[in-house]
Amino acid sequence: MPFEKGRPRDPSVAPDGSVWFVGQQNHYLARFDPKSQRFSQLKLDDQAGPHNLIVGRDGIVWYAGNRQGYIGRHDPKGGHIDKIKLPPAARDPHTLVFDKSQRHIWFTAQWSNLVGRLNIKTRHVDLMKVPTPDARPYGITLAADGTVWVALLGSNKLASVDPASLELTEHLLPDLDAGPRRLIATTNNQIYYVDYSLAELGHLDPVSGKVRRWPTPAGDGADSGAGSGSGPYAMAVDAKNRIWFVETGVQPNTLVGFDVSSEEFVSVTAIPSGAGSVRHMVYHAPTHSLWFGTDQGTLAQARLPE
Secondary structure, three states: OOOOOOOEEEEEEOOOOOEEEEEOOOOEEEEEEOOOOEEEEEEOOOOOOEEEEEEOOOOOEEEEEOOOOEEEEEOOOOOOEEEEEOOOOOOOEEEEEEOOOOOEEEEEEOOOOEEEEEEOOOOOEEEEEOOOOOOOEEEEEEOOOOOEEEEEOOOOEEEEEOOOOOOEEEEEOOOOOOOEEEEEEOOOOOEEEEEOOOOEEEEEOOOOOOEEEEEOOOOOOOOOOOOOOOOEEEEEEOOOOEEEEEEOOOOOOEEEEEEOOOOEEEEEEEOOOOOOOOOOEEEEHHHOEEEEEEOOOEEEEEEOOO
8 A cells, every 4th residue: 555554454345346444553544446546545533543444335434433432434425524422331343234224333342342233324322232251242244134143252152133132142162262253144144253263164053053163274273372373364255155264373364265065175375465464354246356454554355266
């Protein structure tokens, strides 16, 4: 990128094909136009520590003001930023995801130990406390049936939230040392997650409750920790229900593909910049590609095999 690194992360592709992302350390929103290959940057003046953003079907950019306890709304046409202050209990909004209608934004608050829902129209916020202390709700995704799923990084559990009743249910994983960090849902509502601590890819069947696990290519089945072992982190699923994740404990980081039908790892690709760490990524169906930011100060597009 043509400006300071600032930990660029968590891109989202807008309806016009432009890619928006945040700079977590240097407090900015940024836009990249794939056609012109040009970047633009909007500095945030409040030390927000933006952690994540999503772009709606209307082109509005929503971001998590992690250090200042708000969710920001940015209209690229007018340039205005509106800050929606969250209740004091939700001091650190982390990762955002729309529901299907895009009437609500669901979010995690890692250190507040909460899952939240923002009504975009009324600005009302519902909060759901995670029963397990210090569970650290982290990654969040929406299943095809509307259920919200959350990875509880500080525990050996996943959580689901019923969008109608707002009831939160915890789902136990087999190993006490588990550390689920990100997760996705396939089109048939199956849940896959990356276990950062155990260097594994996991699968939870929500109906039976059965959990299966596979050691990641660079993992050794032992506690990887940051900077060693596999450290699987960013995660996405493509239109063919193939799972993609990045191993951040090896240098260079590797982008790994997993076929859920054959239950085999089908692709391992080194990321050219080395990456340092890839924390979140998104699948863009029209271009059949993944977008992600890296700690090396780059924005990347990975074009996937057919």
